[in-house]
Amino acid sequence: MTSDPLRTKLCDMLDIEYPIIAFTHCKDVVAAVVNAGGFAVLGEAMHSPDEIVADIKWIREKVGDKPYGIDLVLPSSVPPSDSLDKLKDDIPEEQRQFAERIIKEHDVPTPKAEVALHKWGGLNQDMARAQLDVVLEEKVPVFTSGLGNPAFILEAAHSRGIKVFGLVGRARQAKKELEAGIDAIIAQGTDAAGHTGPIGTFSLVPEVAAMAGDTPIIAAGGVTTGRHLAAAICLGAAGVWTGTLWLASRESDSDMIIKEKLLAATSDDTVYGRSVSGMPMRTLKCVWTDEWAKPDAPKTLPAPYQMLLSADYIQAANDHRREDLMFEAAGQGVGFVTEMKPARQIVFDLVEEALDVFDGITADADSAVPAGG
Amino acid sequence: MPDQRYDVRPGTDAAMAGKQAECDGGGAIAGTRFAGRQEFTGTLTGEYVDHGEPPWRWYLLTDLTAKPEGYAEDTVWCEQGSLYVVDEGRSRA
Numbered sequence: 346m347t348s349d350p351l352r353t354k355l356c357d358m359l360d361i362e363y364p365i366i367a368f369t370h371c372k373d374v375v376a377a378v379v380n381a382g383g384f385a386v387l388g389e390a391m392h393s394p395d396e397i398v399a400d401i402k403w404i405r406e407k408v409g410d411k412p413y414g415i416d417l418v419l420p421s422s423v424p425p426s427d428s429l430d431k432l433k434d435d436i437p438e439e440q441r442q443f444a445e446r447i448i449k450e451h452d453v454p455t456p457k458a459e460v461a462l463h464k465w466g467g468l469n470q471d472m473a474r475a476q477l478d479v480v481l482e483e484k485v486p487v488f489t490s491g492l493g494n495p496a497f498i499l500e501a502a503h504s505r506g507i508k509v510f511g512l513v514g515r516a517r518q519a520k521k522e523l524e525a526g527i528d529a530i531i532a533q534g535t536d537a538a539g540h541t542g543p544i545g546t547f548s549l550v551p552e553v554a555a556m557a558g559d560t561p562i563i564a565a566g567g568v569t570t571g572r573h574l575a576a577a578i579c580l581g582a583a584g585v586w587t588g589t590l591w592l593a594s595r596e597s598d599s600d601m602i603i604k605e606k607l608l609a610a611t612s613d614d615t616v617y618g619r620s621v622s623g624m625p626m627r628t629l630k631c632v633w634t635d636e637w638a639k640p641d642a643p644k645t646l647p648a649p650y651q652m653l654l655s656a657d658y659i660q661a662a663n664d665h666r667r668e669d670l671m672f673e674a675a676g677q678g679v680g681f682v683t684e685m686k687p688a689r690q691i692v693f694d695l696v697e698e699a700l701d702v703f704d705g706i707t708a709d710a711d712s713a714v715p716a717g718g
Numbered sequence: 719m720p721d722q723r724y725d726v727r728p729g730t731d732a733a734m735a736g737k738q739a740e741c742d743g744g745g746a747i748a749g750t751r752f753a754g755r756q757e758f759t760g761t762l763t764g765e766y767v768d769h770g771e772p773p774w775r776w777y778l779l780t781d782l783t784a785k786p787e788g789y790a791e792d793t794v795w796c797e798q799g800s801l802y803v804v805d806e807g808r809s810r811a
Contacts, residue, residue, distance in 0.1 A: 370751055391751045418753040421800035422743025423776070424791050435790060471723050473746075474770050492744050492753045494799025497774050514755065517802060518742055525799070540744065540754040622747040623786065624754020647786040648754060652747050659750065674752060 355583035364584030373596035376407035377688035386414035412486035419493025444654040456660035496525035514542025529561040536567030539674040554581025569678030571698020589676040611680040623651030631672035724770035735764030738805035741796035759784035
């Protein structure tokens with residue numbers, strides 16, 4: 346074991362103190378984690394190019410020359426038609442009526458604002474492309490692709506000094522991105538929040554690490570403690586990618602109702618299903634997911650139809666801050682998120698606990714007396 | 719494939735036509751900050767479009783033998799980097 350097991354090749358690549366990456370949608374969390382010696386990536390998938398430019402400027406003012414990342418979602422499949430009106434017309438009556446029944450039985454109010462889905466207007470590649478243009482023009486230190494293979498943008502990014510990380514859920518996705526020359530792979534197991542594949546973190550990370558050579562692998566999915574960090578290093582990762590951990594941090598702009606739900610949740614309180622979007626994703630359980638899981642519920646529809654059904658519910662729950670309806674994406678490690686701490690403290694607690702784990706392993710090994718020794 | 723802002727250049731890759739392929743697809747979930755994955759298996763026609771610059775290539779996958787339950791279409795556009803040829807098949811060229 347090296348003198349500092351947390352000094353990994355990811356630290357060397359990014360010139361950071363700790364191999365901890367915070368994935369967050371909150372700029373304040375980015376600044377706090379980066380300034381604490383970790384690394385942070387701001388999720389910008391739903392932001393306009395102008396908003397991304399503004400966020401990058403803000404982050405630069407807060408962290409100076411320290412590196413940070415921007416995450417986008419690159420679509421990897423697109424249906425041949427995406428007219429919103431046509432899609433809505435195509436929703437089967439059984440599922441439409443079931444959604445209406447949930448709305449009625451749970452007294453879900455009318456959204457206050459226009460439903461975000463209806464004004465976003467982009468189910469195709471144009472949005473991602475425009476966002477990517479900003480990343481390239483602004484020369485952000487690291488671009489991460491939260492979904493989709495960023496190989497096509499590698500040369501353009503590298504020529505501007507931008508490192509590119511790809512998030513994968515299967516070994517074959519990692520292999521393809523490694524062959525293309527990706528700078529780091531985020532191997533995300535099914536324990537993670539939001540969209541995940543079916544393979545567990547404990548299986549996926551070593552499988553990807555075995556094929557990665559010198560390219561850093563970053564473990565994601567269920568990572569919320571220093572023990573997870575230490576385990577990830579032992580599995581062959583050079584760092585961890587963490588999301589749920591920051592949602593209830595003091596800096597997080599998550600609604601206080603969501604923070605309280607996260608702090609109270611255990612690993613039993615997440616659900617992996619298709620009722621929100623038609624695509625598999627892990628969230629906190631809520632009225633919507635519970636209803637669609639009942640035996641008499643109709644089958645969920647594929648994307649984008651299911652998201653058209655859930656959009657009003659989601660918007661209304663958040664607009665009216667209905668505690669009984671609100672939910673958030675959350676990973677299975679949520680049970681370890683029990684205090685609303687400053688992000689800086691979370692970084693230090695992770696590091697301290699991981700180092701304690703490594704010290705414990707070393708002490709155990711030192712105290713073991715070999716037979717005949 | 720509807721596009722407004724970026725140049726889209728269609729083409730045909732005869733070498734890909736007729737091959738069976740899997741697509742590790744998915745994308746952003748509109749109106750939310752979530753994303754999701756979708757998987758497809760089908761046959762490549764060889765038709766593609768290059769979107770913008772540097773080119774972002776999308777192949778047309780048809781005759782879908784595996785797709786998300788309830789997916790109404792018989793075709794899907796799949797990004798090159800998320801496409802896995804599983805059987806060389808018969809060339810349609």
